[in-house]
Amino acid sequence: MDIRVDKDACVGCGLCVKDCPMHVYELQEKVSVPVRPNNCMGCLSCHEICPAQALEHRGIYAAKRHYIDIKVCEMLRKVV
């Protein structure tokens, strides 16, 4: 799993460390680091809890897994 953390955005709150069921993350020098990316099962619970939206899982998108309101998708594409 290719997990990227935006170090500028990360506020070091540790909520992803606490929330991840597979213990993928650790806090190192107040920034979250995916130390065990191969354990990741792609549930994206870390995305849900991250206050700064600093996490990115390459190739996995929450929006592609569920049916989503067409009106919402239209709006999402147009937010500048």
Add this chain to the structure above:
Amino acid sequence: MKIAIEELAGCSGCTIAVLDLHEMLLDVVAGADIVYSPVIMDVKEPPEGIDIAFVTGAVRNVENQERLEKIRKRSKTLVALGTCACYGGISGLSMLNSNADLFSCVYREVETTKPDGVIPTDVPPFLYRAFAVGDLVKVDYYVTGCPPKEAFLKKIIPAMIAGNTLELSRKSVCSECDRTMGPVENWTLSRRHEGVPDREHCLLGQGYLCLGSVTFGRCSATCPKNGIPCHGCNGPSLDILREPCRDIHGMMVRRISDLTDKPAKEVEKELYDVAHTMYAFTIGSLIMEDKETSKIRDLVKERSR
């Protein structure tokens, strides 16, 4: 290139934010003519053939709706400018009262009302609810912010006029904030006027209801950096907008609960006046109301009787 700025139910602050481009405004008008804007010039009706129309404000009465439909027909690109146009904004809070109450507050009870009590017949009637611009007509771009911040408009307005696209950060207010966040013990909610927050730590952790984590960024986190909890004026962050099961209230409760190890039910009990503290800027938006976990429907039902 012709530009127009239309005013609906709002405070004109977004038009003033455009004027806040200051000297850059000269570059803008060198490339484009502002042909219609009730706040800054004396033209009564939008002309035909507008290239970019910026619409500010929500739609609350019949006149707003008529003006919106007119400018949509006469413009090639329509931009919802500001949170009122994007999500109903502050004008949406009017849904917490019945239309009859609103009418008598605005037209009968203010001090400047004539004592004869006669209502002029040309007062436009209210619609049954507030709408965001995008709920009623096709919108080409959404620019959020109450008002959109000057530094942000300086990037997007010239780009729009030149027909360029640009990549901007699409993250939440927390990503721009320099406070440190971490687990908290013995958390209790404080009202904004209580105590003085320290400069270093997250305001949410200090007990203030800071909506930074559920709010779209672009404001450089100006309020939280200066000790004022974010009240969500940029509208919901994009993950909340995208996911049908996420909502401002739900995610705030979940995040507080995770930070403090307090059960979600306990956190919910501490919250007060959810309509004004959580949904102050999004209550008029059908998109936000339609979310499964949204509290907007209940709040409106409960308070508008």
